[in-house]
Amino acid sequence: MAVTVTVDPKGCSLWDEPVRILASGLAPGQRVTLRASLRDEKGALFRAHARYCADAHGRLDLARAPALGGSFTGLEPMGLFWALEPEQPLLRLVKRDVQTPFAVQLEVWDGHDPEPERLLGRTEHERHFLGPGVRREPVRAGRVRGTLFLPPGADPSPGIIDLFGSGGGLCEYRASLLAGHGFAVLALAYFRFEDLPKYLNDLHLEYFEEAVDFMLQHPEVKGPSVGLIGFSKGGDLCLSMASFLKGITATVLINGCVANTIVPLHYKDMIIPDLGSHPEKQTITESGLLDFMDTWNNPLEESNRQSVIPLEKAQGPFLFIVSLDDHSWKSELYAQIASERLQAHGKDKPQIVFYPETGHCIDPPYFPPSIASVHAVLGQAVFYGGEPRAHSRAQVDAWQQIQSFFHKHLNGKTFIKTSKI
Template sequence: MSSLVRLRLLPSAKCLYTQPVQVLVDGLRSSQVVTVKAGTTDDKGTLFHASAVYRAGADGGVDLGRDPSLGGSYRGVEPMGLLSSLRADVLHAKFFKIDSRKPHVVRFSVHEGEEEAGATLAEATNERRLLADGVSRQPIDEGNIRGVLFVPPGEGPFPAVLDLYTFGGGLSERRASLLANCGFMVLTLALYGHHQPKTVTKLHLDYFEEAIQFLRKQPKVMDSGVGLISLSKSGDLALSMATYLPHVKATVWINGCCSNVVMPLYYRGSQLLSGLMYDGRDLRFTESGALIIKDGLHDPLAPENQGSLIPVEQAAGHFLFVAGEDDLNWDSCLFADHLTERLRRHGKDNFEKVFYPGTGHYMEPPFGPFCPSSVHAVVGAVVAWGGEPKAHAEAEVHLWSKIQEFFRKHLVSDTASAKARL
């Protein structure tokens, strides 16, 4: 490495996962061409990397927030492009950052010339923590509930959120821990209860009711109702919870469906909703071999599928419907339009709707690797999720702020707000 070249990460090489960093290189020759690389390993041991080519200015410096990439994983000015452009060394791998106790460690390096194999000039490591100082992490195995509870530091009270982000019934702590960093008490919940069999053919709303009751009993919780945040299949679960269960005040639905999908939903021993199914005859393949399953889901509005439609007009709480316009999993924009139109027909105005152009199915907290394709837990095959990397990354940044704003608006009481200001 050159002793003259420096790679700096500002304001600090250690930060929270959702905080941007400024990547600077100095000590280069005027107009020198270099390649800046980023690499990381996820919780499953999969390697991810990205690279971008830059030309130094007259002062011998490169600033990723100012200077355009000339090639590599992306082109143009993208201050956090090396993080959002991280791709696995193997096809169809999703980035798994599941355990909040392990930081997202990204290794940056600067190399001579336009080739990644050029001589290393400088290196730096960015440690991106998922847990802020003072946030407690409590594994939960109580009754049927299987999950992890995150509680912000201080006496509270804190607005409560149930995170329904799931990996085929398993747990992911990333989104829940990051929301707790923002002042929310969050329970991330496994899709299936602790005592259910591994092969699940139906879901029970009673399990999710138990989780809501658990959250509301926490000593530091705000007595203003519970928020729900969902994605994909858990989107229809969140709609059903908001529709049939009390105390749900605010629901974030991200790229979900307007019907109960695949597995029938039961409550207190009786079936509430049938499962909307897929038809394998309408599937297509991408050049990489991933399936496009968007057109395979049966029409939820067809007469024979009325039993799967969720009567959201019965819900008392508020909704934030979020859809990526390039979602290839299913037509989430159409489903969001149906949901809002159904609410309007019943005289409801308890919703907001946001569509993001160029955005695919897996909308995550910002500054993580973009996932174009991976194994679908229900389909059991590799599917394409859609999205254009830059537009998708920009949408995730905007949505992260939107989610917090929505929850604070509908979960934080005026009394609690006044207490917080004092």
């Protein structure tokens, strides 16, 4: 009997959707090794493997069978996805073109030897980033540069603006996946993209105000306000937007700062200086990676107070996603400072979700955790922190938290978590 490898749902799934991996036609108790691999758009190879034993009926179900070794151990139904590692060290798996899927190769090999030699069965499964009916519209409106993702259906949908960090460019994969959950999401670039500034020299909040206006004037975006989601530098930009701009409701900050960072922020006749840092305080890990956690100035010190984003007029509610092993900066401290300042000004206490053993880069579910990688602008290898298994679980939970928060505060609905595993 031939060995058959199947993935449920069959053929393809969305990247943030769990799948069920099964193998049949094995001998009872047979020792096998499962391998997963994919290539990104630049041809870089990512691989993972795990060792298993078939059950008494010659079947293997990764939702029930624990891995006995390899890239991970224990019961990890999605381990072959989140444990993918680059063949070339320090590459981060990102999706550059959301219009095409990642093709994941899954193979079953005989035995547990370090290099099993007999292939028993294989299949290919496509992981997509555009859900059924989700529309992708490039945005070149005035100065605004980005991509709008619209969910299926004719009715206007609650809007979200999505900002990434200091790597620049246009990152669409989070926005495209969020759109599949009922939101109109604008992935917004602000430097290193087309005719936008090549370098992050300074920022003008009017650009982001123009993006808010674009969303609120769009016929398929439900007003009278929009939500924001920002990671790292994008987080403090979202906090500034919620504090100074009109039309903001519900903001998610993923490991953001309570102060303006990296470059000055201009708005009308106001300038918020950057928090400042001391690069000479950066440390080097035993693996030769840069660690920036202790380089940033303390926003609590009097000399740095002007850099702290004024929260007197901040429009909540807020959700802070916080990693407790963040080695880019002290995200836990920043969230606590923001919470205290918001409440001191009569605002509601923000929701804060802490994730132990989780590093700076929190992506949607099943992306391999970026514990360390080469920074897009610096061109140097940076340590972000985190333990892969805990970080992976944090990404799954954070994704549910984000959806629940936006459904409640933008859509007035209760979010119900669903899973096929």
